[in-house]
Amino acid sequence: MKTSNKATAKTSPGKQSADQVSELTTNRLSVYLRCLHVLEGAGVNTISSQALAEQFHLNAAQIRKDLAYFGEFGVRGVGYYVRDLKRHLRQILGLDRRLRVAIIGAGNLGLALADYPGFKQEGFEIAALFDTLKDKVGHQSRSGVTIHDIADLKKVAKREGIKIAVIAVPAPFAQPVLGLIVAAGIKAVLNFSPGALQAPTDVKLKSVDLTVSLESLSFFLAQGDAEEK
Amino acid sequence: MKTSNKATAKTSPGKQSADQVSELTTNRLSVYLRCLHVLEGAGVNTISSQALAEQFHLNAAQIRKDLAYFGEFGVRGVGYYVRDLKRHLRQILGLDRRLRVAIIGAGNLGLALADYPGFKQEGFEIAALFDTLKDKVGHQSRSGVTIHDIADLKKVAKREGIKIAVIAVPAPFAQPVLGLIVAAGIKAVLNFSPGALQAPTDVKLKSVDLTVSLESLSFFLAQGDAEEK
DNA sequence: TTTTGTGAACTAGTTCACAGCT
DNA sequence: AGCTGTGAACTAGTTCACAAAA
Numbered sequence: 001m002k003t004s005n006k007a008t009a010k011t012s013p014g015k016q017s018a019d020q021v022s023e024l025t026t027n028r029l030s031v032y033l034r035c036l037h038v039l040e041g042a043g044v045n046t047i048s049s050q051a052l053a054e055q056f057h058l059n060a061a062q063i064r065k066d067l068a069y070f071g072e073f074g075v076r077g078v079g080y081y082v083r084d085l086k087r088h089l090r091q092i093l094g095l096d097r098r099l100r101v102a103i104i105g106a107g108n109l110g111l112a113l114a115d116y117p118g119f120k121q122e123g124f125e126i127a128a129l130f131d132t133l134k135d136k137v138g139h140q141s142r143s144g145v146t147i148h149d150i151a152d153l154k155k156v157a158k159r160e161g162i163k164i165a166v167i168a169v170p171a172p173f174a175q176p177v178l179g180l181i182v183a184a185g186i187k188a189v190l191n192f193s194p195g196a197l198q199a200p201t202d203v204k205l206k207s208v209d210l211t212v213s214l215e216s217l218s219f220f221l222a223q224g225d226a227e228e229k
Numbered sequence: 230m231k232t233s234n235k236a237t238a239k240t241s242p243g244k245q246s247a248d249q250v251s252e253l254t255t256n257r258l259s260v261y262l263r264c265l266h267v268l269e270g271a272g273v274n275t276i277s278s279q280a281l282a283e284q285f286h287l288n289a290a291q292i293r294k295d296l297a298y299f300g301e302f303g304v305r306g307v308g309y310y311v312r313d314l315k316r317h318l319r320q321i322l323g324l325d326r327r328l329r330v331a332i333i334g335a336g337n338l339g340l341a342l343a344d345y346p347g348f349k350q351e352g353f354e355i356a357a358l359f360d361t362l363k364d365k366v367g368h369q370s371r372s373g374v375t376i377h378d379i380a381d382l383k384k385v386a387k388r389e390g391i392k393i394a395v396i397a398v399p400a401p402f403a404q405p406v407l408g409l410i411v412a413a414g415i416k417a418v419l420n421f422s423p424g425a426l427q428a429p430t431d432v433k434l435k436s437v438d439l440t441v442s443l444e445s446l447s448f449f450l451a452q453g454d455a456e457e458k
Numbered sequence: 459t460t461t462t463g464t465g466a467a468c469t470a471g472t473t474c475a476c477a478g479c480t
Numbered sequence: 481a482g483c484t485g486t487g488a489a490c491t492a493g494t495t496c497a498c499a500a501a502a
Contacts, residue, residue: 030444094451112341188446215259217417222323
């Protein structure tokens with residue numbers, strides 16, 4: 001990084017400004033971290049962007065550019081030290097701490113997510129489930145997560161230090177539930193219910209819409225059928 | 230559509246060329262269709278792109294452009310007829326037929342997806358579950374979907390006319406399972422396991438990576454914490 | 459020599475703005 | 481008058497290609 005850098009006024013000159021990092025970039029950081037896990041497991045100490053790109057079907061220039069937003073982690077002529085870069089990425093992604101998650105909706109999907117092993121892996125901890133049904137409240141998921149009354153969301157969220165909420169309720173309840181989440185002071189939400197939700201700008205809402213995904217696949221199939229004559 | 234259109238050689242001039250429609254566009258078509266469901270339910274007969282955009286927080290020009298890829302569905306001075314456009318969108322998305330889906334992996338997530346009501350809604354039908362565990366094979370999900378041995382995937386897929394596969398197995402099995410899916414002649418796959426998979430070009434693979442989604446939220450929280458002083 | 463970090467070039471996607479149809 | 485359909489302008493994202501560092 002040249003110090004005589006005239007353009008693109010960076011707010012904090014050292015690194016970690018993250019002024020306006022695209023979501024596509026942050027998603028890729030997560031992918032890179034997973035690649036590094038694999039490499040570390042294979043006993044690799046150092047990796048070039050080129051080699052990383054080839055091994056995991058990525059683009060070398062993009063890897064370098066994504067990483068360069070946050071600092072100079074590479075060594076010219078060598079590449080990146082796997083352990084070092086992994087540590088940096090975990091720190092950038094905020095994974096260097098336990099992140100407590102609440103799942104709203106103790107139906108099929110909510111309970112499945114609560115027991116999903118992939119979450120625990122990288123520092124996420126399912127701290128609570130919430131539902132409205134009286135005969136679910138007080139019980140636990142298979143893995144031992146307690147189901148609370150959704151009316152207690154704010155109280156339990158504060159007590160348990162919950163930072164992320166997952167919406168797994170039927171579509172008509174999604175927007176009101178989001179309201180409760182926002183009122184509880186939670187700033188990051190992963191939504192599994194179909195349809196767009198409206199959230200304040202200081203709350204990060206990410207949606208996984210299974211219907212849209214499936215219909216997109218259906219479109220692909222319909223096109224294929226139409227084209228082949 | 231002017232007939233004196235010189236550039237951008239369309240393969241089939243009438244409509245429905247869909248030469249190279251972006252995935253972002255097809256995802257939005259699915260969103261539009263859902264909006265139209267709502268409007269139809271509310272008894273609305275006709276809607277302008279402007280009104281549609283305002284009501285559902287979309288962009289009017291984008292709606293028009295997305296739709297114009299596939300034909301001239303609007304009426305100048307009026308807008309779009311809700312019932313008509315809905316029918317067109319269902320046809321474009323290939324939803325004017327039952328689409329049979331198989332879920333591979335009868336664990337928590339697979340079983341939850343099998344019973345997910347959102348799927349049945351728009352013509353999708355969960356026709357079969359697959360697993361390797363002998364004590365699961367032969368049983369049924371809560372909603373009555375039979376669990377087959379994954380070794381029978383090809384046979385059952387042919388018999389049941391399965392067009393879409395959903396991967397809900399632990400990460401290490403995802404790539405080999407995809408191999409079986411491809412060998413069974415299924416051309417559209419929705420993958421829930423973390424990590425990138427390699428598929429032939431004639432197979433459409435769509436991945437929902439929960440880890441990436443959560444880590445992206447974590448990044449957002451980490452940035453917020455770092456900036457507020 | 460090898461490989462990073464990065465301006466420049468390119469490609470994709472979105473929004474504007476308006477001619478032309480109803 | 482009202483609204484679509486669409487080139488043109490703009491914005492975002494990706495890839496190239498190379499100077500500078502180790």
